[in-house]
Amino acid sequence: xxxxxxxxxxxxxxxxSPHAEPAAATRPVKARVERLSFWYGxxxxxxxITMPIHERCVTALIGPSGCGKSTFLRxxxxxxxxxxxxxxxxxxxxxxxxIDIISPKTDPMVPRLRIGMVFQKPNPxxxxxxxxxxxxxxxxxxxxxxxxxxxxxxxxxxxxxWDEVKDRLHASAFDLSGGQQQRLCIxxxxxxxxxxxxxxxxxxxxxxxxxxxxxxxxxxxxESYTIVIVTHNMQQAARVSQFTGFFxxxxxxxxxxxxxxxxxxxxxxxxxxxxxxxx
Amino acid sequence: MHPSPDPLPRIRAAxxxxxxxxxxxxxxxxxxxxxxxxxxxxxxxxGAPHLDADFFTNYPSRRPSRAGILPAWVGTTLVxxxxxxxxxxxxxxxxxxLEEYARRNWLNxxxxxNITNLAGVPSIIYGLLALGLFVHxxxxxxxILTAGLTLALLILPIIVVATREALRALPREMREGxxxxxxxxxQTVALFLLPAARPGILTGIIVGLxxxxxxxxxxxxxxxxxxxxxxxxxxxxxxxxxxxxxxxWSPFTVLPIQMFNWTSRPQPAFHELAAAAGVVLLxxxxxxxxxxxxxxxxxxxxxx
Numbered sequence: 337x338x339x340x341x342x343x344x345x346x347x348x349x350x351x352x353s354p355h356a357e358p359a360a361a362t363r364p365v366k367a368r369v370e371r372l373s374f375w376y377g378x379x380x381x382x383x384x385i386t387m388p389i390h391e392r393c394v395t396a397l398i399g400p401s402g403c404g405k406s407t408f409l410r411x412x413x414x415x416x417x418x419x420x421x422x423x424x425x426x427x428x429x430x431x432x433x434x435i436d437i438i439s440p441k442t443d444p445m446v447p448r449l450r451i452g453m454v455f456q457k458p459n460p461x462x463x464x465x466x467x468x469x470x471x472x473x474x475x476x477x478x479x480x481x482x483x484x485x486x487x488x489x490x491x492x493x494x495x496x497x498w499d500e501v502k503d504r505l506h507a508s509a510f511d512l513s514g515g516q517q518q519r520l521c522i523x524x525x526x527x528x529x530x531x532x533x534x535x536x537x538x539x540x541x542x543x544x545x546x547x548x549x550x551x552x553x554x555x556x557x558x559e560s561y562t563i564v565i566v567t568h569n570m571q572q573a574a575r576v577s578q579f580t581g582f583f584x585x586x587x588x589x590x591x592x593x594x595x596x597x598x599x600x601x602x603x604x605x606x607x608x609x610x611x612x613x614x615x
Numbered sequence: 616m617h618p619s620p621d622p623l624p625r626i627r628a629a630x631x632x633x634x635x636x637x638x639x640x641x642x643x644x645x646x647x648x649x650x651x652x653x654x655x656x657x658x659x660x661x662g663a664p665h666l667d668a669d670f671f672t673n674y675p676s677r678r679p680s681r682a683g684i685l686p687a688w689v690g691t692t693l694v695x696x697x698x699x700x701x702x703x704x705x706x707x708x709x710x711x712x713l714e715e716y717a718r719r720n721w722l723n724x725x726x727x728x729n730i731t732n733l734a735g736v737p738s739i740i741y742g743l744l745a746l747g748l749f750v751h752x753x754x755x756x757x758x759i760l761t762a763g764l765t766l767a768l769l770i771l772p773i774i775v776v777a778t779r780e781a782l783r784a785l786p787r788e789m790r791e792g793x794x795x796x797x798x799x800x801x802q803t804v805a806l807f808l809l810p811a812a813r814p815g816i817l818t819g820i821i822v823g824l825x826x827x828x829x830x831x832x833x834x835x836x837x838x839x840x841x842x843x844x845x846x847x848x849x850x851x852x853x854x855x856x857x858x859x860x861x862x863x864w865s866p867f868t869v870l871p872i873q874m875f876n877w878t879s880r881p882q883p884a885f886h887e888l889a890a891a892a893g894v895v896l897l898x899x900x901x902x903x904x905x906x907x908x909x910x911x912x913x914x915x916x917x918x919x
Contacts, residue, residue: 413795420719449797459788462811472796474806521792528797 365431366391366532366562367412372426372438374407374416381407384426385588387581389532391431394554394563396573396594399583400609405566406456408583409534412437412564413451414444430531449476452525453534457541458517460509460524465492465501468509468520472528487527495523496553515546522553526561533557535565539572551576570610574598582606655897662891670891674844675873679884684892686843687873690759691828691899693847693862694869697763698770698827703820706771710778710816715804734772741769742836750837757838759847760863765833770823777819781812814911821907825900831871842876843868870896 367389374382382404389395397405407416414437416422428437430447437447452472460468469488470478478484488505492498497519501512509520518538525533535554539547554563554576567573573580573594580597582590582605590597590606601607673683713730717723745765755761785808793803809816847865851858870892877889 415791415795418791418794444794445797445799448795453795455788455791455795457788459786459792461789461792461807471793471806475793475796475798475802524792524796 363390363393365389367431367437368427368429370427370429372408372411372424372428374404374411374425375423376407376416377421381586382411383587387588387591389562389564390579391562392558392560393579394558394565394577395579395581396577397564397566397581397583398568398570398573398609399589401568403583404586405581405583406536407586409536409564409566412532412534413448413453414438415453417444449528450530451532451534452528452530454518454521454525454536454538456537458514458521460512460517460520463509464506465509465512465520466505469523469527471524476528488523491523491527492520494526494553494557495519496549497523513546515542515549518542518546518550519553522550526557530561532562532564535563537566537568540568547572570598582609584609658890658893658897661887662889662894665888665891666894670888671895675842675876679882679888682877682885682888684870684873684895686846687868687870687892688895688899689846690839690843690867691869691896693759694762694766694834694867695824695828697759697863698766699824701763701767702770702774702823702827705767706774706820706823707778707816709771710775710782711804711809713775714779714782715800715808730772730775734776737832738769738830739832739836741765742833744768745833745837756864757840757866758864759867761837762834762839762867762869763863765837766827766830769830769833770827773823773826774816774819777822778812778816781815781819782808784815785811817907817911821904824903828900828903829871829896831875834869834872835875839872840866840868870899 365388369385369387369389372382372385373380385408397408399405410416411424411428416424424438426438429435430437430450435446436442461471463471466488467474469491470484473484473487478487489498489502492501497516500516501507501520504511509517512520518541522533522538539550542550551572554565557563558578565573565577577594580592580594581588582597582601582603584605590601590603592602597606598610601610607613669681670683671688672685673681674685675687676682709730713723713727717726742765745761745768749755749761749764750757755764789807789811790803793807798806843866847862847867848859850860850862874889874892874896877885877892880886
């Protein structure tokens, strides 16, 4: 299996590389998911999920289509509240304050103001490139032109898009290619400086070159952000993440350090999935 | 499924069908356009000789040579002003509420069905309602305000439905994108949804206003005058506070009523005047449409 072959060498590479980190599991925790269940109407989509989200790490969520990984991701910013008859149970504790994101007492705007999201399909607003990136700041009441300009440039640079768009900031966002649009959406999510970045299959609609761009980006961004990424692509999970959760039929089958999940999975189901025996 | 040995006959048949349908559609289109252009041409040819400055500055008269449409076009303009000021914010607001704020429950379902049905109620019914409610009930009299209220009511459902449909047609990703950025409901609507829905909403507004400008029946029902020899008081005055709303309470006439009045006279000269007034009405409607197309074009430039 390609993923396995690539990964066999990963632990050694990691220990020697300049990116070497203290054992990832000792990293502080940004969010703790505790016994989370979720229902679409009467249909239960998530079952009793407990896992940590480590600070300034990339946590990948993998699993076959319909396994609930996107549903899980969308709990973090209460996206499910936009549609009627959805129900949560359990807790997602957002640290350091320990706010329960999914408690009915928590206004959904609280997590949304602190957690950014990038969607599967690039969804820029029908506005200029500049206004797309500035949108999150405008929402937060920032009017000062200098601050907006500065933050727009900074975010576009971090999203590795600045050089391609700096001469046409006021052109429509729809003039950009798909890969550029997705990086624009990342810049848009970064501009308000969120604590956590949720990526819902951010490269599924992109070609391999644009995908490589985004993956490099994710790797750089984890220096400053806590990232949770849903992906269909196991190589991608192996390449960009430090932790991986494997979902199946709404249950978290296995969670651990990415190396361990891909090299010595504890569960046979995880093994079967990453070696391509099902999914 | 086996491919037929020779696909050519099938392709030829398909081509023939396409050609047949296209021809039929063209013929229908041609007939419809011909009728419309014939009507407009007839109107212009008969009305054009009367379209001079005097026609716009004269009051109606018993003598066709001296009759003009001054009170009618002023009345139409003022009534449409009232209609626009009332119906646009109310209609768009109601549409936004129903689409973005209202919860799905039986009460809102009832409201929704009612609004859709209201769009199909004959306009004379609105005239009768207004006669009872605005003219006598509230005591607004046979005034420009009453006409504006009545016509605004008439086109409200059109604007509400258009607003809702324009909002509903927006991709769900746009809404989610805005909320995910931390926007509250109002910000989502005002900063993202409304600008994107503007072309559709504008179309609805124009369809509504175009309908209102040509309505005759409800305006007659509420007692618009057919012969009027004075103008409403001007909205701008010489003394403080320089703006006056007295015109709202003034009796009035509108272009369709002036036309209706002239066409029901026996002298052919008046029929020509009616045609000229018709041309003016058409131009006013087209001007409104042109304005909307321009705004829509500007709104769409950003949408790429």
